[in-house]
Amino acid sequence: MLYREALGAALRTRRLEQGRTLQDVATAAAVSTPYLSEIERGRKDASSEVVVTIADALRTRLDALMFDIADRFETAAARIVVELPLAEDALADATITPLRPTADPQLLAA
Structure with missing residues (x-):
């Protein structure tokens, strides 16, 4: 993530x-509606100044927003940790095959 x-989430x-609508919040934050939409979809990086103005427009404290973001990262990391043992089990059961056949020792001696 x-x-x-x-x-954006x-x-x-x-x-x-x-x-509230995108247009309402964009107007209150003095940013364009398409730009706010791109930020919400995680497609555009917003400067710290823009984040502050959007948070103000949403009447939310910046620290609360940052804690929400941290929780999202923690949730995403927990999903990865849960999936790792499954990946390790799959690797343990895998057989390794050489990329090319090994040479016959009798042919090498000739």
């Missing part, structure tokens, strides 16, 4: 919880 994806969640 990228920071911009976690930020946190912003979108807050906006939807408030029942």
Whole structure:
């Protein structure tokens, strides 16, 4: 997970919880609606100044937003840790085959 994806998800969640539109929040934050949409979808990086203005427009504290982002990373990391033993089991059962057949020692001696 990228920071911009976690930020976008946190912003979108807050906006939807408030029942507000992209246009309403974009206007309040003095950013374009398409730009806010790209930020929410995790496709654009937002400067710290823009993040602060969007958080203000959503009437949310910046520290609360950052804790939400940290929780999203923690959840994503927990999913990876749970999946790792399965991957290790698959590797343990795998057979390694050479990329090319080994040479016959009798042919090498001739």
